[in-house]
Amino acid sequence: MPKGTMEALIIAAGYGSRLRDISESKPLTPVAGVPLIELGVRQAAAAGATRVVVVTGHAAERVEAALPGLAELAGIPVVAERVEDWSKPNGFSVMAGAARIDGDYLLMMADHIFSAGILKDLARAGSDERGVTLAVDRRVTSPLIDPDDATWVSTDDCGRIRAIGKTILEYDAVDCGAFLATPELAKAIAAAVAAGKAGSLSDGMQRLADAGRAGTMDIGEAWWLDVDDPRAHALAEAEAPAELKEIYG
Known part of the structure; x- marks a missing residue:
């Protein structure tokens, strides 16, 4: 990858059980008329990404069929990487997609x-002292x-991550689902799996945190949303257009 360029990796392999009443494919679920995967690709491009890798799994054929049109719309290449078993934890999707990328990337x-502003700021938040930077609220x-x-x-x-997970008892921020990752992240997930962990993204993040290599970027008052249930x-639907x-224009 040429120096000064940034790629993006979008994880779109899961089942999306809590949105099944709205859509059979979470990435293709429309928000005010625009599919989630289109929002992701266009937001990555707006943040400076020069190429997007989309990891597919559930309903892979349908999601992959949409990608050429998104590439044309965003004006950058959008390629698919199909994960072998999409029922495995999301860290396996990160490892599969990261194998298609040289250097750092927006995850x-x-x-x-x-x-x-969140992704634009995150793309500039890297440091040699970090293996990953997580946007937090x-x-x-x-x-x-x-x-x-x-x-x-x-x-x-100092804003370094001490602990991360869905069940930790003490916390002062929430994971926004956007990362500036280096190749260290996929290696940390693989090492966590080798050590007996299930292989979630958080398993790799915790391993980097334990090594003092996981930083954060505070998003302040910026808006974000995890569209995970009705x-x-x-x-x-109510807030995204604004x-x-x-x-949305």
Whole structure:
């Protein structure tokens, strides 16, 4: 990859059980008329990504069929990497997609959407002292956050991650689902699997955190949403057109 360029990796392999009443494919679920995967690709391009790798799994053929049109729309290449077993934890999707990318990359979840500044700032947030930088929200009681599904984050005084996971008891931030990753992240997930962990993205993040290599970027008052269930989808339908003006116009 030429120096100064940035690629993006979008995880779009999961089943999306909580959105099944709305759509049979979470990445293709429309938000105010625009599919989630289109929002992700266009947001990555707006943040400076020069190529997007989409990891597919459930309903892979349908998602992959949409990608050439998204590439034309976004003006950058969009390629698929199909994960062998999409029922495995999301870290396996990260490893599969990262194998198609040289260097650092924006890592996004297909069901998370962001106001434009978050990804643009994150793309510039790298440091040689970090193997990964996670966008975090300190507004842990925000009504936009589902506390039963959130991934919580505990940080130190320097913003480094101490602990991350859905069940940690002490936390001061929530994971926004957007990362600036280096090749260290996929290696950390693989090492966690080798050590007996299930292979979630959080397993790799915790391993980097234990090594002092996991940093954060505070998003401040910026808007984001995890569109994971009908309640969140209704919020997205109501708020996304105003918050994502670069896409909705």
